[in-house]
Amino acid sequence: MSVFTVVTDTALRDWLRQYELQLVSFEGIAAGVTNTNYFVDTTHGRFVLTLFETLKLDEVPFYLELMSHLARHGVACPAPLLDRQDRLASMLCDRPACLVSCLHGRDIDAPSSVQCCAVGDMLATQHRAAATFKLTMDNPRGPGWWAQTAKVLYPLMTDAEAALLRDEIRFQAQYRTSQLPRGVIHADLFKDNVLMAGDAIAGFIDFYYACNDVLIYDVAIALNDWARLPDGSIDAELARAFLQGYQAVRPFDAAEIEAWPTMLRAAALRFWVSRLLDLHHPMAGALTYTKDPGTFRALLVEHRARSDFWL
Amino acid sequence: MSVFTVVTDTALRDWLRQYELQLVSFEGIAAGVTNTNYFVDTTHGRFVLTLFETLKLDEVPFYLELMSHLARHGVACPAPLLDRQDRLASMLCDRPACLVSCLHGRDIDAPSSVQCCAVGDMLATQHRAAATFKLTMDNPRGPGWWAQTAKVLYPLMTDAEAALLRDEIRFQAQYRTSQLPRGVIHADLFKDNVLMAGDAIAGFIDFYYACNDVLIYDVAIALNDWARLPDGSIDAELARAFLQGYQAVRPFDAAEIEAWPTMLRAAALRFWVSRLLDLHHPMAGALTYTKDPGTFRALLVEHRARSDFWL
Known part of the structure; x- marks a missing residue:
């Protein structure tokens, strides 16, 4: 409701x-x-x-x-x-x-490779089209936010989980992103924010987390949801299709290729933190709608151990 | 072609x-x-x-x-x-x-009252929406144009037809329109420039005659086509439906009510003149596409003799 x-x-x-x-x-x-x-x-x-x-x-x-x-x-x-x-x-x-x-189409639970490719393509198109957009917005859910939020969360977590969170935040803080192309990102392009009409994109919706940030961070956020199977793991074929669609319109440069594994981790971290916060401090009126933070903790662990990043 | x-x-x-x-x-x-x-x-x-x-x-x-x-x-x-x-x-x-x-829908030959009403409604909506539009364009097919063009046409017409054209141009020249609300008009809203999806307007198209002029002149141009039967006469029911749709969104003021019969004649005159010109001086490449000027001469005669204007 x-x-x-x-x-x-x-x-x-x-x-x-x-x-x-x-x-x-x-x-x-x-x-x-x-x-x-x-x-x-x-x-x-x-x-x-x-x-x-x-x-x-x-x-x-x-x-x-x-x-x-x-x-x-x-x-x-x-x-x-x-x-x-x-x-x-x-x-x-x-x-x-x-x-x-009002757009036609509906959101889908289990996308095909073709659909992942189409979403990647449209996301790259969005990134390019926003290049001439004049207004700007800082990312309210960036590294400053997750570091601050984590301080509230540590006392509520097990030691092992707190150690993982602390370690990832430290790792991300050391990583410089100034060499990466930036622009306006959607920042929340999960499956429920895309309406599909068959294999075509009817529309991206819910731009209310959009902000200026690293472009491939947006790709990582979206891929972390679009290529994720019900068991929480990333499907390599869906991931490759998503990246293929994206890079057909906007290929990664050398710096982006190097930063990609780190951005996948950052994107998992950001949603692990926000879901932990929702769990421990639910917004008034949002009582019925808490999603499992464990999904993104598991994904972060998976990314940290990964060696193939589908590029 | x-x-x-x-x-x-x-x-x-x-x-x-x-x-x-x-x-x-x-x-x-x-x-x-x-x-x-x-x-x-x-x-x-x-x-x-x-x-x-x-x-x-x-x-x-x-x-x-x-x-x-x-x-x-x-x-x-x-x-x-x-x-x-x-x-x-x-x-x-x-x-x-x-x-x-790309709009869905198709143009229709024989509109119903409901469809005429919908077109009138959307035309009024267009007139109101254009009120905040900043650019302007003179009407290249206004009184100056038809008076000049007529001079080329008189020698090519029968005496009776030339007399009618001369008389109408004189009549229109005497009529002051400065008291009438002006704005951006479509200026060519014939049936083939509206795509319909059932009784709904899929879209107005072909805005390339749009210009700044008297708003109800635009209504007259459109009504002269939308309410016209195959025999060339205006169907009172279609005309009333068109005006009802228009006035539901933007009612005529007193000056417009008074000017309405004159605007219907002006709209018939404008297309009589342009069709005569097309007939006698076809544009290069447009050889296959000459419409009968007689339609609008007959309509002008009908309007000059009319006493009920459906308001």
């Missing part, structure tokens, strides 16, 4: 006037853990309404301008609508709210 | 690199009388390629920025793609060329 804010018919009808849209019907969308989403049917078709539960009105332009920029460059993602006053968001039920185009 | 410019596979493949797109296949589109259009299938889906046969590269931004603006405001129309350098158009085969999103 993730409709945190209940919108009334009257409030929505009034708000939609700013878009020249007449409401036909609307219904809450169950997926999503941070924001409230509705399907909104109008006389001009279906849109998705998002109410931002944590972001302030002056914090949303980065994300909405980014989606708009990407959509206009042919990256498959929702295109935000401009209202009569050329705004991408305004207040609804005391929250910043926006309307975006 | 309207593929005036033949694009080679190699040239297209190269040009698409600017959009991060990989060509799968392409085929010419037969419809259209001014520009060359192709369907282009890529690994990221289908787009429409337009090569401008008469416009120069510095003349296309108005039209493409307009379509982009309208699409971003939820008006159903093709959305132009930005390339890697954030350009909406660049040269291909010595012509300005652009890529736009």
